[in-house]
Each structure stands twice: as C-alpha cells, then as structure tokens.
C-alpha cells in the first residue's frame with residue numbers, strides 16, 4: 205500500500221513537479237587527521253509510518269564528510285559496532301593495498317581497524333563505503349557511505365567556492381527500494397525512492413552567486429543524467445580524481461554508481477527564483493540502468509528490470525531556492541584550472557584485455573551473474589600481477605546487454621577511447637569509475653601503478669553496480685616490486701646481455717649479462733599482446749650473471765623477456781620455433 209503510494213507520489217513529482225520538500229541534510233564534517241568512525245546500527249525516519257532500520261557511521265545514516273589535505277598523515281580508527289563483519293574502502297584514493305579496505309581487510313564485530321596513511325591524492329571528491337565480499341550492497345544500501353574532500357595547493361590557488369554547505373555543497377545521490385514495512389531491500393531492481401544526503405524530496409537555499417556542487421552517485425545500480433531545469437549551463441571542474449584542465453560547459457552530466465564530479469553553476473541575478481537539479485533519464489539510450497527498457501535486443505527489456513516510475517523519466521533531484529549573496533561571493537567561472545598530464549599511449553608497457561560477460565545463457569540478464577575473462581571473483585585467486593611502475597592500457601569489452609561501470613582500486617585512470625572515439629568532455633580527466641557500453645562496447649583506459657607493492661594483499665577491480673559486484677563481477681590484482689628494481693624507466697634496451705639459443709627449440713634459453721658484476725634476480729616473459737605470461741623471482745642464493753629459464757610450456761611464436769638485475773631491467777625479443 206505505502207509502496208504504491210510512493211509510486212504514485214513519484215509519478216506526481218515526475219509529471220507535475222509537485223512535491224512537499226524537506227530541507228537537505230548536510231553531512232557533518234571531520235577536519236582533523238585523527239579520524240574516528242563508529243559503524244553502528246540505527247534507525248531513520250525516511251517515510252511516513254514505520255521507522256527504517258539503517259546503518260551509519262557516527263550517526264543514523266551515511267557518515268561524516270572527511271576534509272583532508274594532500275600530504276596529511278591520517279590516523280583512522282574504524283570501530284565496527286554493526287554486530288557483523290564489514291570493511292571500509294577509501295574509494296578513489298591512492299593508498300597501499302593493506303590500507304585500502306578491500307574485502308580481505310575485514311573488521312570483525314567489536315574490532316577497531318587502524319589504517320594510517322599519507323594523503324597522496326589530488327584535490328577532488330572521493331568517498332568511503334563498506335566492501336565486504338558479497339555484502340557490499342547490503343551495507344551501502346542500509347546507509348554506510350561518506351564523502352572525502354581532498355584539498356591541495358593547486359586547488360587553493362584558484363578562485364573557487366569552498367565554504368562547505370554554503371557555496372560548496374556535498375550531494376550524495378542514491379536510490380533505494382523500501383518494502384511495505386519501510387525497510388530497505390538490497391539487491392533490488394525496484395529502487396524507486398530518491399534520496400540526496402538521505403533526504404527525500406530535498407530543497408536547499410543557495411546564494412545568488414557561483415555555487416559548487418560535489419556530486420556522488422552512491423546508488424547500487426542506477427545511472428543519473430544530471431542537468432538543471434531550463435537546461436541551464438553548468439561547468440564541470442573535477443572528475444573522480446582531480447580537477448580538469450579547464451571547466452567543461454555542460455547541460456548534462458551522466459554519473460554511474462561510484463562516479464563523482466564537481467560542478468559550478470552561476471546563479472547571479474536569480475535571487476528569489478528556484479532551480480531544479482534534475483536527472484533526464486528519458487534521454488538514456490539502450491543499455492543503461494535508468495532507461496525505459498535498457499535491453500539491447502531490439503529494445504526488449506532486460507530480465508527483472510522493474511518498470512518503476514524513475515526508469516526513462518525526467519525527475520527532480522534537488523530543489524534550489526536562490527537567496528541573497530554571501531559577503532564574499534565567487535562571481536566568475538575560471539577559464540583554466542590545473543595542468544592535467546595524461547599518461548601517453550606510446551609509453552604503455554603492456555595492454556591487458558578484460559571481457560565482461562553474463563554467465564552462460566543470458567544475454568538479456570540484468571542481475572547476472574556476470575564474469576570477467578570467464579571467471580567469477582575468487583578470494584583465493586590473484587587474477588592479475590602488475591609490476592610496480594608499469595604503465596598499462598586496460599582494454600575492456602562488454603559482451604552483455606547492460607553497461608557496467610568499471611572501477612579500479614589504487615589508481616586513477618585516463619580514458620583513451622570508448623567504442624573507438626575520444627571520451628566525452630565530462631569523462632576527460634582523472635577517473636576511477638566509468639561505464640563500459642553495452643552490446644560489445646569497448647573502453648580503453650591508461651594508468652600507472654606507482655608507489656605501493658604488496659605481493660600478498662590484492663587490490664580489486666570490479667563493476668560498481670553493487671548487485672553485480674556482490675555476484676562476483678570482480679577480480680583481484682597485486683602490484684609487485686620486481687625484486688627491488690622499482691622503476692620501469694630503467695628499462696635498458698641496449699645490448700647488455702646475450703640470449704641463446706634464439707630462436708629456441710622450446711627447451712631452455714640462457715641469458716648472460718655482459719656486466720659480470722651484475723646479477724640476474726628475476727625475469728618476466730611477455731607475449732606480443734603485452735601480457736605477462738610468466739613472472740619469476742630467482743631465489744637469492746641463485747643470483748648470478750647468467751640464468752637459464754625454461755620455455756617448453758610456451759607455444760611457438762615471438763616473445764619478449766625482461767631480465768631484472770641488481771642494476772637495471774633489460775629487455776629483448778626472442779622466438780620459439
């Protein structure tokens with residue numbers, strides 16, 4: 205009954221803009237480097253009638269916004285009073301695997317986890333959320349999520365709005381499904397209630413000047429197509445992991461689950477007016493969660509896709525009531541921001557291919573399970589081993605009927621192309637999450653794995669639709685330090701060693717260093733696709749200026765060997781006949 209009421213209510217909002225508004229909750233902040241997060245079970249009155257059971261950090265729902273500076277040494281205590289195991293992941297931040305809070309770094313009920321790390325990230329908006337394998341959606345849907353605002357000197361030098369909650373407004377946008385008893389349902393496709401900072405039908409006052417919004421799509425599955433009523437132009441200044449080189453003038457901004465953007469909107473001269481932040485989901489094409497019927501098979505709907513009133517509709521997200529200017533308003537949109545230096549494709553050490561697919565049988569599946577390169581997440585399998593400081597292109601192909609947001613831990617990536625075309629302006633810049641188009645769509649990204657090597661604790665890469673992630677659409681990678689030679693720029697293509705016999709008949713190949721004082725500590729065999737087919741550390745008591753490695757397990761063809769020595773990395777081509 206109540207649920208039907210919500211449906212009709214949402215329809216009313218969609219069709220007539222009628223709503224009874226609630227003041228937007230602004231999450232409290234923590235601005236010290238000693239951060240205490242207390243994860244707790246609680247309740248929250250979202251809807252008329254029965255109260256809703258929730259989870260929150262330091263409160264009944266969501267968590268405080270952490271405001272930190274690049275270079276800060278953080279000392280964080282996360283205490284788990286949920287009565288069940290969880291983890292906390294710092295989404296988008298460049299931290300060691302042990303501090304990353306992925307599914308291996310569990311916090312037992314009653315325990316406190318104490319990560320300590322230096323903030324290395326650029327100024328941008330990041331977030332934290334639980335990441336327990338198979339339970340991420342439950343813990344996030346029930347309410348645990350918070351923003352992290354990183355500041356740095358480059359950002360501070362710009363004339364940007366930065367008064368939190370006044371002209372710099374955090375917006376955690378989520379949809380949830382409430383059952384007939386007002387309880388949150390996870391792994392649901394009936395997410396028909398929209399919340400901004402846990403506020404239903406929110407409105408907020410904003411001054412008639414340049415205002416900054418920090419948008420996070422914290423939904424489990426839904427993609428938003430943000431824009432303002434009247435198609436008012438706004439300016440994207442930051443992507444997931446940093447400021448852009450210059451503001452991008454936009455009227456629409458698509459954000460999939462996990463993505464963030466910072467935007468500026470100029471409200472000068474509008475005092476007394478209202479403006480709606482909307483999602484224009486009617487404009488979504490096939491393959492996007494939030495479209496009318498996102499199936500790719502001639503518009504055939506995906507299995508289990510719920511025809512709730514948000515799908516394919518244009519709906520209000522937040523009402524802005526424009527009030528008087530503050531005493532020190534920002535009144536201009538900057539013409540330039542920071543220098544963004546993407547990694548160059550020519551400098552990539554290798555390319556990896558990831559293939560997204562539904563498990564056998566169901567091209568039209570919405571809920572999966574989905575697999576990556578034929579396998580489902582296995583906590584005991586390292587899917588990818590990455591040499592420290594490798595610059596890599598990841599080429600992802602999506603063989604399913606729904607677009608999946610690819611998130612990679614540890615790094616920020618730069619999108620090279622999507623279906624062969626340059627990324628749209630809003631996706632140019634540092635990204636850690638972006639949609640790979642449905643129906644055999646492809647995306648290529650480039651990144652570099654610097655700083656943190658750990659052979660035992662893996663980082664994750666996964667689809668950020670939490671239902672898919674929990675269903676196994678995730679893999680694990682370790683970054684390994686290649687025997688202490690930690691800089692690929694040392695790669696030495698000079699003739700520093702001989703390799704014989706070359707071509708090999710498929711038994712052993714011997715590498716012998718010209719420099720008799722140097723020692724071979726390990727090697728990697730790389731195929732012509734740039735994939736590491738073997739990577740071997742040599743035990744210390746076998747280090748020598750000569751080493752014979754077996755090649756009989758490889759098929760015939762061309763390969764490259766990298767020889768890691770005490771002094772450098774050598775590289776050479778060889779053939780197996």
Ligand code: C2O
Pocket residue numbers: 293295333335462611613664666668
């Ligand atoms: Cu926001 Cu692996 O997650």
Ligand code: CU
Pocket residue numbers: 574607608609667668669672673677
């Ligand atoms: Cu997915």
